[in-house]
Amino acid sequence: MKRREFMKSAAVFVSGVAVSISALELLDPQEVLAKNPDLRWGFLVDTYKCVGCGMCVKACKIENDIPLEANVTRTWVERYVMTKQGEVLKDSPDGAQHGYTSKLIDQNASGMKKVADEDITQAFFVPKLCNHCELAACVQVCPVGATYSTADGVVLVDRKWCIGCGYCIMGCPYGVRFFHPVEHTADKCTLCYHRISKGGDTACAQACPFGARKLGNLRDPNDPVAKIILTQRVGVLRPEYGTKPQCYYIGLNEEVR
Amino acid sequence: MKKHVWRPLFVVIALVVGILLFRAFYVPADFGVQERGYTFGYHRLGNEQEWKNFPDKYKGSDYCADCHEENSASLANSGHGIIPCEDCHGAAFNHPESPEKLVIDRSRNLCMRCHVQLTMPSSQRNDLPGIDPQQHNVGMECADCHNPHNPSLEDM
Incomplete structure (x- = not known):
């Protein structure tokens, strides 16, 4: 074989092999599907509409078998009160599962604080839940593959597989994970996967009389929730962590963390 | 090689084979890299179905309206029409079979x-x-x- 022929056939062989391997990689159907599925759950919270009744928290606890008296919850509602003096006061007694029925704001060690009505500038409620992040920090730190993201964007915990190491609880920037006092595994909002997979709504969204909490499919341009997220001014919590949270808020401001 | 090298080597090989065997039996077939890739989708696929099978407790106001049309209609025309039945009447669970009667939070x-x-x-x-x-x-x-x-x- 002449040198020229050898170089020619070598070049053909190498480029041929390279193309066929890259073609296989490009056309892995599972990856293509995962990147462009027609369903990606998202959540929308309207903080103007929330009145702090806490029915969402109660409904979530009952629906998902989280003991009512245990000091853990998958969702909770925070109260923010800003004063003319520039103070930012916030509380969430029992995660607001009994609602807000007092003007006194729980300041932990410094006791209950009463703010005079005329001193209040802004005051509102912010419901919190798992953000079902696109790049979930809690999932990446799991050493055993017990927590994961589904193709439709829900972060779940495999109770049979979880060893209870607690890395995910520390890893979540939003503090939405906790130890389940009965199951003894890490626990978190499942976005009521059992309900939404059958075409239902999450228990919290269904329990909300004011429509402050809504579930939607972010990949469907005709979905009313997706439309709001695409066209209105919405915010997410702690975007600086780079986890791409998929729970959007209307009426968020910088005091909310 | 000498005997004193082979002996611990056999132990190590036996250990590795033992662990691999245990793993083959213990780790279910559907455990592995799923749709979201290794970083986010490394899990037991069957668990997704397990979560989907979790029982519902709240059935929604339409479920109540199937039998209690009158109460449902009277509420709908009032200022409290936006409140779901189960917020006050409690989660339906498998009502009317179990529980037969719901406890109203008054x-x-x-x-x-x-x-x-x-x-x-x-x-x-x-x-x-x-x-x-x-x-x-x-x-x-x-x-x-x-x-x-x-x-x-x-x-x-």
Whole structure:
């Protein structure tokens, strides 16, 4: 074989092999599907509409078998009160599962604080839940593959597989994970996967009389929730962590963390 | 190689084979890298179905309306029409089989969740009719005077 022929056939062989391997990689159907599925759950919270009744928290606890008296919850509602003096006061007694029925704001060690009505500038409620992040920090730190993201964007915990190491609880920037006092595994909002997979709504969204909490499919341009997220001014919590949270808020401001 | 090298080597090989065997039996076939890739989708696929099979407790107001048309219709025409039945009547579970009767929450605290006057200028809470629980008929249940299915004060 002449040198020229050898170089020619070598070049053909190498480029041929390279193309066929890259073609296989490009056309892995599972990856293509995962990147462009027609369903990606998202959540929308309207903080103007929330009145702090806490029915969402109660409904979530009952629906998902989280003991009512245990000091853990998958969702909770925070109260923010800003004063003319520039103070930012916030509380969430029992995660607001009994609602807000007092003007006194729980300041932990410094006791209950009463703010005079005329001193209040802004005051509102912010419901919190798992953000079902696109790049979930809690999932990446799991050493055993017990927590994961589904193709439709829900972060779940495999109770049979979880060893209870607690890395995910520390890893979540939003503090939405906790130890389940009965199951003894890490626990978190499942976005009521059992309900939404059958075409239902999450228990919290269904329990909300004011429509402050809504579930939607972010990949469907005709979905009313997706439309709001695409066209209105919405915010997410702690975007600086780079986890791409998929729970959007209307009426968020910088005091909310 | 000498005997003293082979002996511990056999132990190591036996250990590795043992662990691999244990793993082959213990780790279910559907455990592995799923749709979201190694970083986010490394899990037991069957668990997704397990979560989907979790039982519902809240059935929704349409479920109630199937049998209780009258109550459902009367509520719908009132100011409380936006409140789902189960918020006050409790989760349906498998009602009417189990439980046969739901326990209605008639407590003052339930009403107070929305109707204690709080100054919340950036929230819809400000627009709801509110009372001062220390002043307004202390010790009485709200439902003694107000009809929860028709809270209008004119109709009291």
